[in-house]
Amino acid sequence: MKDKNTRDYLDCCIINNCGEPGCDNYTIRRDLIQRIIDGQANKEELKLYNNVISNCNNCKCRKYCEQELAIKNLLQTKLDRKRVPLDIVEKIKTKINKTS
């Protein structure tokens, strides 16, 4: 993926009055937001988000990011983890021992 520099992101918030229709840099920022959501943003990107986007009251990207984080949190907290059937490890080992 093509690397973007900080200026690309800042242009959207500061110059283009983000949140308005025609926000040119949404596609660029969507990539940033995805990395933030997935914990794969670098320090510069996190700093940018914390210092600029998270303070931008009308920022649809910020709202989108919050929504995405809420959905991720929902998945992590509301879905039950299934317990592994007690006998399955023995079955696996038996199968392996029979064929090895």
Place this chain on the structure above:
Amino acid sequence: MEEIKSSYSEEQKYLIFETEFLPHIEAMYNFAYRITYDEDSAKDLLQDTYYKAFKFIDSFHKGTNAKAWLFRILKNSFINEFRKKNKEPSMVDYQDVETYYNSDDVNEVITSDLRVEVLQDMIGDEVSNALNALAVDFRIVIILCDLEGFTYEEMSKILDIPIGTVRSRLHRARNLLRERLRTYAKSMGFK
């Protein structure tokens, strides 16, 4: 995935199996269940995966990412065998996905009318139903990323697709999931 040929003694094989493979069995079982949505199929898939892992253990490099290696085997078993058995048709045209991702229409999705507070009030069954309603290829990327915490790079190796495709598929999957949750929220009278 990097496969470095090595030769282990029988004792070493069992040791690797016990110490590097089995600790991931719960994550593997949950992955199997989430993609088959059937306990018996999940058990079969899990057994098949561990059997293959042991059989091809020489291609596993000790100390590398066993979890990703196992998930890749499980995913391939599912695609090659279990999905064929069930004759599930391919539900995703990835060219369409890529086209969608790169189109202007994608901006239409960034509405924020699904409020965070509404999401927090949802119960597990509805979240589970929304996830299970997705095509399995979309479900897989969400499970790998959001539930199992794999990085894009690891997912790329597990799924045999470029990182850019991982990200675009994840983006599309999340949009679809959000739409499902939004529909549910509306049906429950949330505004």
